[in-house]
Structure formats: C-alpha cells, structure tokens
Amino acid sequence: MVEGPAGAANSQHPPDGPLFSCKNISLDLGGREILKDISLEVASGEVLGVIGPNGAGKTSLFEVLCGRFPAKSGSVTFSGQDVSSLSLYQRARIGMGRTYQTPVVPDELTVEEVFKAARQAYKPYLNRWHVLWAMRLVRFSADPDMPAAQLDTLDRRTAGLINSEVDEFDDLIRVLAKELNVAIVIVEHRIELLDTIADRVMVMDAGEKISEGDLAMVLKDPKVRAAYFEDVH
C-alpha cells in the first residue's frame, strides 16, 4: 500500500514469491456482502493500481489489507508471513504502511515530528538524520523545526494536485518501488494516471475483481467497459 494513497517496506522479504498478497478475501458490513473472494499479489518493486467505480469496495479492501476490518474469510500475507490475525499496528511494525486520501497534519507538531510520526510504528527510534533523509527522498524542503501548521504545501489534498505535482508524485511512487523495493498497491481514480505509475492494474466492481492485467488490456475488457465506464462521466 502506498505509504501514501497504499506500502510495504522490503526489509525481510523472502527470496521468491510476492512480497504482499491476499487470498480469497470476503467481507460483510452491516449485513451486506461488501467483498467477494478477492485475491491479489504484489512483488517487491511492483506497483499495482486498483480501480473501480464508486462503491466497488476499494477502500473496504484496503481496510482489510491493513488490518482495520477483520475479513469474514481469506488471508493476508506479507513477506512470507500470514498477517491475517495481526492488528493494524502490528502490521505497521513489520513494514506495512497505509496512507489516506486526505492527509492529517496535527497542527501542534513540527515538520520533524510529522516525518517521525509517519514512521513511528515501523521504526520507533528515529533521529533527525532519518528525517532529513526522508525529506530529501520526497524533495521536501523546509525547516524541520518549523510548526507543520505553517506549511501550506502539506495541507493540499491529493485530489487537488496540479499537473507538475502529479508528475512528482508519480516519480516518488516509482522511486519507492523501484529503488527501495517497496511493493505498492494504489487506488487511483484517474485512470489516465495509472498508465505511468502502475505495472499492473486490478479492476473491482460491486465487491468483486472483474479484471486484472496491464492497463491497455483491462481497458479493452468488456466487463470493465460495462461496469466501469458507465459510471464515468
């Protein structure tokens, strides 16, 4: 999951097999079947894009993958370990990260503290050097001691990124995947952006996986055209 829109760090991944996967995930919420038998695999260094119309179950799937919602059935595996029974923070501790569409930046923290907080569960003993490294990685220049509340840029919503920022975000996702060997699952509503970012795409509709493969292939899939494009205006 993108340590941004959904990420899994690659500290102890097994020599073969996917770094991150789920198998036959089903989920009920409020007496309704929300996810039906979803399986996916992401290799170290790979970016999997998840798309689907509103209400397809993308966010619900992320909630199961990160450990917030217990699945009715199925399993989640990270780095060769079945993590299905681990809590959200236990999954974070072994290198699974999840971010949200709307960033939360607590006003009372400094820039340095915000960067540390983002990694707290995975690495509790971070120092300023780690923060400066992370700031360089994401090309973020600011005084680490400055109150985060004063930063206009941190407050922007992903949905409101201007084109150059989208390009930077794409670059960053690729650096995380290809250079740091993170396995990334990302929900992206703008299909055209997946072309540059995702190695593979999975399409969901009404709680089910209806197609998977490279973007050009899934866009031609009649099931995708029927389910997805009818919802796009």
Ligand SMILES: Nc1ncnc2c1ncn2[C@@H]1O[C@H](COP(=O)(O)OP(=O)(O)OP(=O)(O)O)[C@@H](O)[C@H]1O
């Ligand atoms: N806590 C909940 N209780 C009951 N139903 C829920 C709950 N959360 C989500 N749902 C339902 O589950 C289905 C999937 O919702 P979900 O938010 O996962 O879809 P999504 O693909 O993320 O949609 P969007 O593109 O709008 O973000 C929807 O029908 C939604 O109404």
Ligand SMILES: [Mg+2]
């Ligand atoms: Mg959603």
